[in-house]
Amino acid sequence: xxxxxxxxxxxxxxxxxxxxxxxxxxxxxxxxxxxxxxxxxxxxxxxxxxxxxxxxxxxxxxxxxxxxxxxxxxxxxxxxxxxxxxxxxxxxxxxxxxxxxxxxxxxxxxxxxxxxxxxx
Amino acid sequence: xxxxxxxxxxxxxxxxxxxxxxxxxxxxxxxxxxxxxxxxxxxxxxxxxxxxxxxxxxxxxxxxxxxxxxxxxxxxxxxxxxxxxxxxxxxxxxxxxxxxxxxxxxxxxx
Numbered sequence: 001x002x003x004x005x006x007x008x009x010x011x012x013x014x015x016x017x018x019x020x021x022x023x024x025x026x027x028x029x030x031x032x033x034x035x036x037x038x039x040x041x042x043x044x045x046x047x048x049x050x051x052x053x054x055x056x057x058x059x060x061x062x063x064x065x066x067x068x069x070x071x072x073x074x075x076x077x078x079x080x081x082x083x084x085x086x087x088x089x090x091x092x093x094x095x096x097x098x099x100x101x102x103x104x105x106x107x108x109x110x111x112x113x114x115x116x117x118x119x120x
Numbered sequence: 121x122x123x124x125x126x127x128x129x130x131x132x133x134x135x136x137x138x139x140x141x142x143x144x145x146x147x148x149x150x151x152x153x154x155x156x157x158x159x160x161x162x163x164x165x166x167x168x169x170x171x172x173x174x175x176x177x178x179x180x181x182x183x184x185x186x187x188x189x190x191x192x193x194x195x196x197x198x199x200x201x202x203x204x205x206x207x208x209x210x211x212x213x214x215x216x217x218x219x220x221x222x223x224x225x226x227x228x229x230x
Binding site: 035037044045046047050059060061062063095097100102103104106107108110111112113 | 221
C-alpha cells in the first residue's frame with residue numbers, strides 16, 4: 001500500500017533552516033510528482049511546490065521561490081523540503097503529498113505531517 | 121496568486137444537502153477543468169474527495185459531488201452525516217503548473 005512517512009518534529013531558531021524528509025513506499029517513486037503543503041496554526045492549507053522525482057525538476061509557488069528547495073534521493077525513495085531563513089510565522093505543519101497522476105495536480109496520498117516550530 | 125474564495129463556515133442538519141462554493145477567476149477555476157476538493161478532519165491528513173471538477177476517487181462516497189460554472193466550482197454533500205463535519209478545501213491548477221488552495225470552509229453538522 002502507498003505510504004509516505006515524514007521525519008519528526010523540529011524546533012528551530014529564527015534565521016535557521018529546516019529540512020523535512022518524506023520517505024515513499026508501495027509505489028514507483030519516480031512515477032508520481034510529490035507536492036509539499038503546509039498549514040500554520042489556525043490557518044488554511046497552502047501549497048509550496050512540487051518535485052518530479054524522476055527528473056528532479058521542480059515548481060514552486062511564487063511566494064516561496066527562493067526560500068524553499070525541494071530535492072529527492074531516488075536510491076532511498078525519499079523527498080526533501082528545505083526551508084531557509086525561518087521566521088516565527090513559518091511555524092506550521094508541513095505535509096508531503098503524492099500527485100494523483102492525472103495531470104490536474106491533485107494529491108491522493110499524504111504523509112502524516114511534520115510540525116516545524118520556529119521560536120527563539 | 122490569491123487564495124480562492126470559500127465561505128469561512130457553513131452548517132447543516134443530518135440528512136440535508138449543502139453546497140460549498142469556491143470562487144476564483146479565469147486564470148484558475150474558470151480556465152481549467154482541474155479543480156479538486158479535500159476533506160480535512162483535525163489531526164488527520166487531508167483526504168481527496170473530488171478531482172477534475174466532478175470525479176470521485178475510488179472509495180469516496182457518492183454523497184459527494186462536484187460541479188463548476190464559470191469561475192466558481194462547487195462541492196455538494198447530500199444526506200449530511202455527523203462524520204462529514206470537517207474543513208473542506210478546494211484547489212485549482214493555475215498557469216505554469218502551480219496550485220492554489222481555497223481559504224477553507226468549516227462545516228458543522230448540527
